[in-house]
Each structure stands twice: as structure tokens, then as C-alpha cells.
Amino acid sequence: MSAPALEVQDLVREYVLRVRRGRFRRQRRVVRAVDGLSLRVERGESVGFIGANGAGKSTTVKLLTGILVPTSGTVRTCGLDPAPNRRDLARRIGVVFGQRSQLWWDLPLAESFRLLAAIHGLPGARWRARRDELADRLDMDAFLGTPVRQLSLGQRMRGEVAAALLHSPELLLLDEPTIGLDVLSSERLRRFLRSEREAHGTTLLLTTHDMGDVQRLCDRVLVVDSGRLAYDGDLPGLARRVGARRVLVVDLREPVPPLHVPGADLVAVEAEGLRQRLAFDPTATTAAEVLAGVSRLAEVRDLSVEEPDVADVVRQLYASARR
């Protein structure tokens, strides 16, 4: 069992689009969703896979699970070639598609777990213990008997994640797991995923638009741009690479003239000086130092720190790549 969780070499997947040109003529256009992607993820890693819409994230996840067949290049997931071994692989990995459901829509949530246990051939004692563990840690006991179609999105997503983990897979692939969830629900889900990783050493790969997911869950970030890898490293490194800055927002007791603090740039003055925004480079200074600088000039009533937005970071990375 020394094979890495994921090993991808020069992966290419093309789609053929047929574009109408006139009444009867159709033009064939080939789009490369994944364009020479290579990556390697070791067992036990937790990797965030980020990129703009259409960058090739979801296509890559489907290639990794064997649902899509590569146009060229090689993929090894848990040491297996996914497409020809799709069913064997399905026993060893868990997948959550944030926008799709793997639960039985018309049946109570508990039934989906029973069915998945049968599908995976899990012995009765084992899957019941696992279900109880998941129900407890994801706080699902109250709605296990509710038909899936009547669950809220937050409840359903917890059910989806539990469904993907029932057979204790070595690798969990999450495609936009927090899409549409409110702050509290996504935070709860992230906390659960962290504890799941700690308890079972599950390898995690998630695609997301939410920097919070990456910050709270991932040791490593892969950024894809036009089907190619644009960055591979940790999150602070990504912020450093694009010079992403955090922003300290201070609400002041009284309106004051624009604040100028060493190590930070004033980016906005709002409410006639009652609220001011100061951007700073987290590798050069800290929020505390900037706050100390502000406190010397004005009385602070309230404050918050805004993290660099993943979309901004990616945009800046793309821009620097194309320059």
C-alpha cells in the first residue's frame, strides 16, 4: 500500500462541442477542459483544488473517479487506473458532488445508509456502528427518519458527506461540498472533516470556491487555470506569490482624518472617517501591529480582519501567469 493516493501524468480531457452555423451546418469545436495536468497527492494529505469556473476542477474529479475517460495521459487513484476499474475503485473512495445527491430522494435518510451498506457489502455490525458514529458527529439523529426530499440543504449535505464516508474510504473527493451552505453549516462541516481526518487518516481532495474551506481544511493548495496547474504549494505561499493582503477594518469612536499607519495602506475611508480599511502584507507585519498603529491615532470601537478572497487570489495568479 505504498502507492500515492493520486498520481496524474500529462492528463488531457477534451470535449467536442457542436456549434450551429446556419440552418443545417454544425461546426465541430474541440475544447480542452483538462490540458496536460500532472500532480501527485500522498496518502493522508489534505488538498484544496481551486480555480475559476470552467478551469477544469470538476472534470478532473470525474477523471480521478473513473466516471470520465481521459483523452490522453495517465491517472492512478489509490494505485488503480480509474476508468477500467471504476467499480473496484468506488469501494475504496468516497465522492461528494455538492450539486448532486447520492441519497434516495423519496426515502428516509436512514434508508440511504442501509442501502449504501448493502451496495458496499458492509457487515451489519460494522456499518451500524459507523452510521451511529457519523450520525453523532454530524448531529443527524433528529432527521434520520425524514425523507431526503424534505431535508434542508445543510441537513442534506451532512447526509451526503456521511453517505460518502459510510464505507470508510481511504480517499474522499469533495466537489464543492459547501456550495450554498450558510457560514454556520459550512463551519460545522469543516470541523467534522478535520476530525474525520484526524481519526482515520483519510486523504482529502476538495474543489471549492470558498477560501474558508481551504484555510480550515487544507495543508496544500492546487490552483488550476485553463486545465493546467498554475500553483502547487501551501496557502501562505499562494498569498505571498500574488502578494495577497489581509485587510484590517476598524470602526472608530469618532470620525478622524484618513489614517496612515506604517506597514499598512489605507484602502478606503467610509462613513466620513468612522470606518477605515487598511490593507497589509501578512508576511511583513501582523494585524496586532497595524491595530497598535491605529490605536495611537484614534480610539477603536470595533474591528474585523478580512482574509484575501480566493477568487481574488486566483484572479491575481491568473493575471500574473498571463503577463
Added chain:
Amino acid sequence: MPVTAYPALAAAGFRRYSAYRAATAAGALANTVFGAVKAAVLTGTVVAAGGSVAGYGVAQAATFAWLSQALLAPVSVFADDRLARRVRTGDVAVDLARPVDPQLAAWADDLGRAAFQLLPRGLPPLLVGALTTGLVLPPEPAGYLLGCASLVLGVSVSFALRWAVNLTAFWLIDVRGVLLLYTVCATVLTGLAVPVAWFPPWLAALAAATPFPSVLQAPADVFTGVVTGAAALRVVAVQTAWLVVVLAAGRLLLAAGSRRLVVQGG
């Protein structure tokens, strides 16, 4: 592959359909009303023809009318778009991410559906038929046994056909036209409208060259005793052969389709 998976999936199919009671009751009412119309037309035809048409007497024609209405829902003569919809929305990705054979899983689910629909959709037309025109039933237990086997085969052939037709969604995305064409062909060629034996020779030959009579005409004939003994066994053998052919065709289509699969909607 755990063998327990498929019975569990069949049970889930049964329970899924049992969640919609009002729809089931409405369907049963429609089946029964049409059964009355069909029984009147078919028996009228037999009487006008002098008491027998292609081996059907008045009682057999009436029984065929009621029985075909009773079996219409369980064998699902009309096309459904369950799989095509999953291809069109991309939800088929979820099906393919499971460690089960997609065709066998869908077959198990469909057998569960048929098992649920058998009594609530089948009993009302048969009861009304028994009370109004009377029904001809197999004289010995062997007839029922063979009838049940033929019915399971009918449901299975129907499933294999509908599943394969749905797979054209891999190429067409919008399959409404194909499904409509299928339903039109199935309505005629399964014998739902008129028994296949009553067809003019050219249409009977055409029907015999398709798996459609195996869906409904075959179990109806075995249950009503229109075919018995060796002839009934031959009918069941033909059904089995068609089942193998259509299932194999579906697997070929799936293999071809997965290679060019594009998961819709990201």
C-alpha cells in the same frame, strides 16, 4: 460484488413507489376505466366475427382486455425517462460512482417498482372484470406458475428495452422524440391495443421480429390459457431469448456511451 446489494435495491424501488399513494390510485382508476372500454370493444368484435377471433372467444377477449390493463403498469408498456433525465442533468455521474453494475442496479430497482405496482394497479381492473364480464383463469396451478415466470420476464424485457432507449441520451441529450416513438410502437406491438394474434399477417410478422410481444402479450397469453403446455413453454423461451439480446444490446450501448460521456452541468 455483494449479492445482497440487488435485493436491497429492489426493496428500495418498491418503497420508493409506495411513497406516492394518490398517484397509484389515480393510475388504477384510469386502468380500470380503459379496461371497461377495451373489454366492450374486444368482445363486440368477437361477437361480430361469429364468436371467435384467432383463438379468442368472448370470455378470453374480455379477460385479455382486463388483464392487459392490469399488467400495463407493472410491465410498464410506456416509456419512462428516469435514466435519460439523469444523463441530461449529469446525475448519472452519481450512478457511475457506485460499486454496482449500473444495468443490474436499475433492473433491481425496476423489479421493485413492478412488484409494488402489481397489486394496487392490477387488482382493481381484475376485480371489476371478474364482477362484470367474468375472467378465464388458468385451470391448474402450473398455469399460474408459468404465468408468474412469464410476467417477471415481461417486466425484465420491458426494463431492458426502456433502459437501452434511455441510453440514447448519451448521444441526443433530449430524448423526448425517441421516447414518444418508443411508446407509440410499444402501444401497438406489445398487444396493448389489440391482441397481436389479431394483427394482419404483415404486422404480426413485424411484431414477432421485435421484443415487444414478450412484454405484455406473452404473460397475458400464458395467464389466460390462450397458450398452454409446450406452446406456453415456447413463449417463455422466446421471452428469455429476447431478454438476453436486449440486455446485451443495452450493455454495448452503455460501453459506447461511457467512452463519450460528458457529464452535463459540471
